[in-house]
Amino acid sequence: MGAYDTEIEVLADAERAALVREIDADGAWAADPVWRETFAAVSRHLFVPYYYVPGPRGYERRWRESPDRAARERWVRGAYADVPLATRLRDGELLSSSSQPSLMARMLVALRVRDGDRVLEVGAGTGYNAALLAHRLGDDDLVTTIDLEPEITESARQHLAAAGHHPAVVTGDGARGVPERAPYDRIIATCELPTVPRAWLAQCRPGARVLTPLATGLLALTVHDARHAEGRFLPGAAFFVPLRGGGGPEPGGVPTAGLPGRARRQEPFRFLLALTRSSLDLQEAYALWEREDEPGRGRYGVTVDGERTWAWLDDPEGPYAWPLP
Structure with a gap:
């Protein structure tokens, strides 16, 4: 390692410590402080050797191998910013990213991992989240x-090995x-899905917890058995790259034309539209809201009950319920 490489590592240590302080000040780890030590120990920059940031002429690549010293410093500082990082593009489409660290912290705390748990992560990304889980579980x-994507899993495997996992x-x-790796005590998805895959429940132990993005929210389910699970959404918003493959969501955003401006500006109302898009029209959703x-x-x-899956407001058996795929 050269002299400047040592300087980069010193800078990375300082930036990582600053990121941990920033997340800590927001109270993200209050319910499970062990994650603070985990984030302090796992180096994010090892998982983002390059990433893309929007610029005046499209995306600009930042990478650790840049011949320019100032550019390398920008790369490592950006690696520890509390923002999502675009890591893989194809024809202008975002295929993979490194999630915002504070959101990752909130999700990992909400997963309620215990010592000895077997965990499945859906959406390998850069491998950073898997490294955090591996470090936490020991x-x-x-x-x-x-x-x-084979390119994503191969690069994640390389990043994880570089971090010692x-x-x-x-x-x-x-x-x-x-x-073949089941049964699981916890499943966490880092990509958006349109529903809860039945295959996940069949691979879980009774009492397992599933945390998955759905309709711009984070759904936390308790698995009762291979055919039954139920849970609520966490309060905050969450936006993820859609799952690619057989369980991916239908393309297209949520239209809001014709609604009062106040409703269009309210992000929780857009969540309701996304959750009920196949069941309620705009005016019905607005009246309910x-x-x-x-x-x-x-x-x-x-609620997942056998072959039926439905979303609901306040009560699974209440008057407001909408089928999911």
Whole structure:
């Protein structure tokens, strides 16, 4: 390692410590402080040797091998910014990213990992989240991560090895899970899905917890058995790259033309539209939202009961329920 490489590592240590302080000040780890030490120990810059940032002429690449010293410093500082980083593009489409660290912290705390848990991560990304899980559990073999793209899984495997971790990295359709590594105590998805894949429940132990992005929210489910699960959304918003493969969502955004401007500006209302897009039209959704005092995400939930899956407001058996795929 050259003299300047040493300087980069010193800078990375300082930037990582600053990021941990920033997340800590927001209270993200209050319910499970062990994650603070985990984020302090795992180096994010090892997982983003290059990434893309928007510029005046499209995306600009920042990378650690730049011949320009100032550019390398910008790369390492950006690696520890509390923002998502675009890591893989194809024809202008975002295929993979490194999620915002504070959101990752919130999700990992909400996953309620315990010592000895077997964890499946759907959406390998850069491998950073799998490294955090492996470090927290102290046993790489307890962690499995899957992604559809061979290029993504290969680079994630290389990044993980560089960080000293060797969990199972699988190439395949995340909606199908990884049955050969089951049963799981926890499943966490880092990509958006339109529903809860039945295959996941069949690969879980009773009492397992599933945390998955759905309709711009984070759904936390308790698995009762291979055919039954139920849970609610966490309060905050979450935006992820859609799952690619058999379980991916339908393309297209949520239209809001014709609605009052106040409703269009309210992000929780757009969540309701996304959750009920196949069941309610715009005016029905707006009437419900007003009638129920503009409910936030925490009032919604999802139930899986055999072949039926539905979203609901306040009560699984209440008057407001909408089928999911």
